[in-house]
Amino acid sequence: MTGGPELCEENELRSLFLFEKLGSDQLARLCREGRVYRFDTGTVYREGDPAACLFVLLEGTVILSRQVGGQEIDVNRSSARGVYAGAFQAYLGDQVPQVYNNSMRITEPSRFFVLPADTFAEIMLEWFPMAVHLLEGLFFGAKNTQEAIGQRERLLALGSLTAGLTHELNNPAAAAARAASALRERVAGMHRWLGEIAADPHHRANLDALTELHESAAERLAQLAELSPLQAADQEDAVLDWLDEHDVADGWQLAPVFVQAGLDADWLDRAAQALPAEFLGPALRWLDSTVETELLMNEIEDSTGRVSALVTAAKQYAQLDRAPHRRADVHELLDSTLVMLSRKIGPSIRVVKDYDRTLPPIPCYPGELNQVWTNLIDNAVSALGGSAADGTLTVRTARDGDRVLVEIGDTGPGIPRDIRDRVFDPFFTTKPVGEGTGLGLDISWRIVVNRHRGDLRVESVPGDTRFQVRLPLTEPDSDIEPDAHREQT
Template identity: 65%
Template sequence: MSGRPMPCSTAEISSLFLFEKLSAEQLDRLCSAGRVELFDPGPVFAEGDPATCFYVMIEGTVVMSRRVGSDDIEVSRTSQPGVYAGAVMAYLGDGKPQRYINSLRVSEPTRFFVLPAESFANFIHEWFPMAVHLLEGLTLGAQTFQQAIGQRERLLALGSLSAGLTHELNNPAAAAVRATASLRDRAAHMRNKLSAIASDPYHRDALKALVDLQERTAERVSKAPPLSPLEASDREDELADWLDDHGIQNGWQIAPTFVQGGLDVDWLEQIAAAVDEEILQSAFECLNYTVETELLMSEIEDSTTRISHLVDAAKQYSQLDRAPYQVTDVHEFLDSTLLMLSGKIGPQIEVVKEYDRSVPRVPAYPAELNQVWTNLIDNAVFAIKSAGGEGTLTVRTAIEHDRLLVEFRDTGPGVPAEIRGRIFDPFFTTKPVGEGTGLGLDISWRIVVNKHHGDLKVESVPGDTRFQVLLPLTATEPDTEPDSVADTAQEPS
């Protein structure tokens, strides 16, 4: 976009604060290299276009905006003469093509002094060589500093996740080890019992009936319905009385195992009818080992399945075997993140999932969105625990205005109104020293807004804080976040 050319007056441009210290010769060279243009209300340059010019407003009103999804969000409006925008980083000369990171328009007829980016870079290098070196150092230093702090934030999150995952893996692994040791002991007892039975002159049909009962009992154990503590206690008393009435020794020890395996009095009656009375004691002892063995194998299966699910969740979370950009179901990654953080969330916080399973899959960078989910869940958990430790974390998905909404709602104390506008600023944190870097929400904002062209916002009152992530439903050109905080300097100053 270009305006109507107008005469360049050195007296006029010397009144702008950027140029007020320049010599008459330097002002002449500026007017020769640049131009004055008058723009009617409308766009001056657009976000994403090559940054070819440096603009300094002489008079008028400028409006700066950033693209969020399909919307242009106004970020700055001013009528202050001398504000500048455009190719302000051209002097770096790093060989990387510069692009406008925002859009500029004017709301009334506005005059600019316009300098080509190449000329601007040449003047800066010629007139202010030491300043260029200082600015380069500051820019690169800011990049390195933010990358280091961002890496520390990711390492802190990884450490927290690793600790949680280790805790979650330890419980089923320990259970599997205990169950395996018990299973070996029960198998040895069963072998001894079978050896004793085989050494006695039992009829072949009786032994066959006993083996058949073992098979049927094992099948029944696998289908045992859950009982309440009161129901289990009543059935234990009932089975213990039956066993005592039928002369079975140590019936009070066998009864709890039978109840856990889903056996009842009717089943015991079937056993008594199927075997001779002389081997009834041995039959019940064998069946006790059978039930214990089946229960232990179920415990091992449950524990190893839990470990497998945790490993799958870690793999899903890290996205080690996935393409970085893909069309994905956000629910899979929300679930994996919640599972990875379950140790940190703890039993006192209730997690409620209000998923709209009908929402479509969306194009995204899942590994980076997992970082967003981690940051938002971690903040919600911290807020709840700071208010007493008990509360509810609700994760909701829905369609809102042609975008996918992922909302994290907590019952913590809320975000005070006086700091709500600062929570996405780099290095701002309300956590105690050593517990937060102040980059979690800043990184999340960059991932959602800059990389996914989405939006991240917060609504908060005491007892109801909602962080809302809005993602486009259709693919946009993959984008990257600004290389450093210095990139934002292209806004009017």
């Protein structure tokens, strides 16, 4: 370490991906309780030492390494601002040994935001109680399973899966937290509008009609068919025109919610016939709050359902003989994964589905295949530069002899030939520290090859990278060797 602590700037913390969603009060607390330090070239901490701090890189380069078979193996290197390492399990307290699980060294003078482990634990428990509960349950569930398994290879597989799932859980947990926050606001708005309606004796007489409209809207929402972006835009224009014609204020805010819930201009015509003209505006604004409440609850249900599916996949992977096995439509599995990752994919990435709908259901472990699709799609989005970047994500299915081919492609820069034969190796990743575990493709390979007797390979040139999964159409007759060759092209 060089010199004393430097001034902590809230704006500098806000510029990091780890803290960009935090509020001013939260950033102020981080600056009060954390410090900014400069470190000289060398080792910052060693694997096995007491985990005293969480380190967030502000500028410089970090290398993480682990002891494997008596040798120090570099597992990650990054110069990306905001990558973090250190006491990231501090929220578990004395339930686990609080030691660093890797060593960190720097190759040039570097600046870090350093947060004491006990402060990090307090912040996690206070700010993210749902995420901590889920991570805690996953951590100790995996630990108990490891103790029950005697074979070393299965212990290593479970550890790999647990680390990957810990990373994957962040997306649905964050989505559920965002939806819950928005839900609180919409419920407050719903109460406010209902209070205004109930306070007016003329409006109060129409509450029965309003209740019937709400029930009708809920039925439409339950039977909602998915719209293409073009269809949704056309319907929003039509609904906005209708609202303007009927002098309903803030129509630009109401139209997207109504269309998302399947409430078109025809439905609004029926609503107008059931309500007096002077009551129409307040009624529709109340309905907007109730409808969006339903949509947000659906989003929370979907997000927590994804968390549950990921935890179930971990249990299935650890207890192979108990995993549910059935015939499943691979397109349903792909579609459900695309839906759950829709926020991460973002609106700027074009998704192309090239499905062969004549393919029959295949014998498989559906929950585990969903984990494979999640890893491959997540990697494709990262290769395209994230949700804010342009590009095309292609999901294709086809028959390939006696197998089903599932291909996840992207138009990113491609995988350099000199690292292509390492992409399926455990802990190998090109992502910055904290953004990738290097386990996603290793886990996917194990699921496809060892569990499904299939094949996973990659073909890549600049502008066209394709991960290809081939799965048997029928039950395999025999087992394969657990370390079968991993193919790249």
